[in-house]
Amino acid sequence: MPTSIFVNLPTTDLERSKAFYTALGYDINPMFTDDNAACVVLDDNIYFMVVTRDYLGTFTDKQIIDPKTHAQTSISFTRDSRDEVDEMLAKGLAAGGSEPREAQDLGFMYSRDLEDPDGNILGFLFMEPAAAEKGPEAYLAEQGAGASPTSA
Structure with a gap:
């Protein structure tokens, strides 16, 4: 089985993020999408998990940075x-x-x-x-x- 890559990206507006990534031509997998996260399918093995900042905070004890001001x-x-x-x-x-x-x-x-x-x-x-x-x-x-x- 090939390795799949899931990249978690923080968002302050999940619906806006879903609209942005679908406008780029990517699909959203509804089976892995809810009020906290959306699974953006880039190809068969690469996915973005666009997640609310609060939800991303449950994955780590580290501070969640603001991507508008920090890379x-x-x-x-x-x-x-x-x-x-x-x-x-x-x-x-x-x-x-x-x-x-x-x-x-x-x-x-x-x-x-x-x-x-x-x-x-x-x-x-x-x-x-x-x-x-x-x-x-x-x-x-x-x-x-x-x-x-x-x-x-």
Whole structure:
């Protein structure tokens, strides 16, 4: 059986979060959704559990941070093209999300960040297949670019 990944994300408005994630094209699994949490299905093995802050507090003795002011994690998703990255951002912005910084274009990789209405950070990126196969420096060298991806 493959490993499934469940990422718990805090929300102050569960209905708003469900609307946001369905606007991105994801489904909600009603069998694991109630007044405290919603199971957002990203694919067959990856799920977001969007949970109320109070409910998330029952999972840990640690303080639950406010994702509008503190970053605990950033979750990134690959897309098959730059256009698909831009499409995801357009959907998210139309559904109440925000773009906290400008797009990053490193030559071998294009990425944009999207914050959901609670401030949880989602990244969407496209990496040139040759860069993924050979590594960014080899790809950039072939393209005639001398800059290292870490020096950009």
